[in-house]
Amino acid sequence: MQEDVSLVARALKNSDAYALIVEKYEAPLLRYILRISNITREEGEDLLQNVFLKSYQNLNDFDRSLKFSSWIYRIAHNEVISAWRKKSARAEEVNLENAEAAQILASTLEIPAAIDQKILVESVRSILTKIPQKYREVLILRFLEEKDYSEISDILRRPMGSVATLVHRAKKSFELAARETDLQKFI
Amino acid sequence: MQKLSEKILAKIKSENISPREKWIFLVKNYGIWVLAILGIVLAGVFVGNIISDLHSAEWDIMHRFPGGKPNFLFHTIPFLWLFGIASAFTFTFFLLRKTKHGYRFGILAISGTILIVSSIAGVALLSTPLPPKFREFRMQNFPPSFEASEWNNPSEGFLFGEILEVGEKILILNAFDESIWEVDVSEARIPPLLKLKEKLKVRVIGEQISDGKFRADFVKPEISREILRKIQKNENERKFNLPAY
Numbered sequence: 001m002q003e004d005v006s007l008v009a010r011a012l013k014n015s016d017a018y019a020l021i022v023e024k025y026e027a028p029l030l031r032y033i034l035r036i037s038n039i040t041r042e043e044g045e046d047l048l049q050n051v052f053l054k055s056y057q058n059l060n061d062f063d064r065s066l067k068f069s070s071w072i073y074r075i076a077h078n079e080v081i082s083a084w085r086k087k088s089a090r091a092e093e094v095n096l097e098n099a100e101a102a103q104i105l106a107s108t109l110e111i112p113a114a115i116d117q118k119i120l121v122e123s124v125r126s127i128l129t130k131i132p133q134k135y136r137e138v139l140i141l142r143f144l145e146e147k148d149y150s151e152i153s154d155i156l157r158r159p160m161g162s163v164a165t166l167v168h169r170a171k172k173s174f175e176l177a178a179r180e181t182d183l184q185k186f187i
Numbered sequence: 188m189q190k191l192s193e194k195i196l197a198k199i200k201s202e203n204i205s206p207r208e209k210w211i212f213l214v215k216n217y218g219i220w221v222l223a224i225l226g227i228v229l230a231g232v233f234v235g236n237i238i239s240d241l242h243s244a245e246w247d248i249m250h251r252f253p254g255g256k257p258n259f260l261f262h263t264i265p266f267l268w269l270f271g272i273a274s275a276f277t278f279t280f281f282l283l284r285k286t287k288h289g290y291r292f293g294i295l296a297i298s299g300t301i302l303i304v305s306s307i308a309g310v311a312l313l314s315t316p317l318p319p320k321f322r323e324f325r326m327q328n329f330p331p332s333f334e335a336s337e338w339n340n341p342s343e344g345f346l347f348g349e350i351l352e353v354g355e356k357i358l359i360l361n362a363f364d365e366s367i368w369e370v371d372v373s374e375a376r377i378p379p380l381l382k383l384k385e386k387l388k389v390r391v392i393g394e395q396i397s398d399g400k401f402r403a404d405f406v407k408p409e410i411s412r413e414i415l416r417k418i419q420k421n422e423n424e425r426k427f428n429l430p431a432y
Contacts, residue, residue: 015196015200015205016196017194018196022191022192023196026191026192049195051296052191057204057207058207059206060206060209128261153290158290159291159296160291161293
């Protein structure tokens with residue numbers, strides 16, 4: 001966290017130092033954007049570029065009592081929402097990059113690891129598509145991005161108690177949707 | 188292939204993009220707080236007005252009010268201030284949610300804080316000249332709906348009119364419909380601040396004894412700006428010691 005604060009201070013003095021922030025957060029933010037939206041990688045990269053430009057313009061608004069990662073994830077979250085508004089459509093299909101991500105989410109349902117990976121990925125993708133966006137995003141933040149409740153609270157700008165409720169409801173919703181997929185026999 | 192960091196730095200340099208000045212964010216953040224505090228003070232003023240209005244309401248005649256208790260409540264509940272408090276509350280609520288860490292608190296925590304702080308502010312403001320000033324504003328712009336016809340119904344026990352003569356324990360009243368009444372006020376409850384005199388308009392609650400004769404249980408002033416100004420003046424002088432008028 002201290003490292004990020006010092007990077008921000010350096011970037012405020014010299015824009016070249018901002019490259020270090022971009023390099024550090026490029027991969028996780030792109031993965032997050034692709035996970036919570038249904039855009040292509042190219043569109044995701046364009047969106048990511050906007051995220052970094054907005055973050056640079058608002059560096060002086062970075063609240064040092066927060067983690068920098070929460071702050072920049074928040075900007076990414078807003079950019080995705082804003083992109084949805086422009087397209088007037090929300091994610092209809094979820095980008096799940098690999099079996100590992102699917103396994104992590106499936107593990108919340110205690111599904112055996114021995115299941116066919118292709119079925120698992122397809123089923124988890126289908127489940128994520130079915131559940132409401134607010135649940136999908138909170139599951140991704142909690143289990144794939146491995147954010148704690150406090151970070152999720154800062155990213156989604158919701159009270160911590162409300163985040164805990166949201167995660168609980170999201171798991172229930174995920175489980176309910178899983179019963180309508182090929183995973184039902186494993187639950 | 189160009190790295191993203193290089194692309195971004197190139198764009199920052201080519202378009203002369205720079206971080207916004209810190210003071211812009213400070214002004215925005217403090218501005219939100221200033222407006223939120225103003226909202227709470229405003230809500231406090233409305234709370235003060237509500238307390239002040241309810242305190243000076245005619246609770247003693249609630250059960251004898253024309254149209255009964257519902258009509259009394261309709262005339263007594265300060266809807267304008269309630270609307271004001273609801274607006275100030277909503278305004279403040281959204282501003283507090285917009286503060287840097289406002290999102291960390293739930294709806295109940297923020298609502299409770301606004302209610303408690305504005306109530307404390309309201310009680311504190313009661314000792315200032317603000318609530319009477321607000322009441323004067325309301326009386327001038329939104330005078331209370333006073334149905335003279337409701338009060339001029341002797342057979343139901345209500346009389347409204349102008350005093351023609353003041354005798355010992357008797358009033359001669361020219362009622363709203365121009366009929367003349369002799370009103371026995373020997374056992375009537377009359378607010379201490381109400382000085383019965385000729386040409387004063389009063390409301391009387393009691394019982395019709397016969398044609399042209401009425402026995403008063405309560406004598407109340409007509410709700411008028413003049414009377415209310417007197418009440419306000421007295422409130423300023425005596426604070427909370429004013430009896431229900």
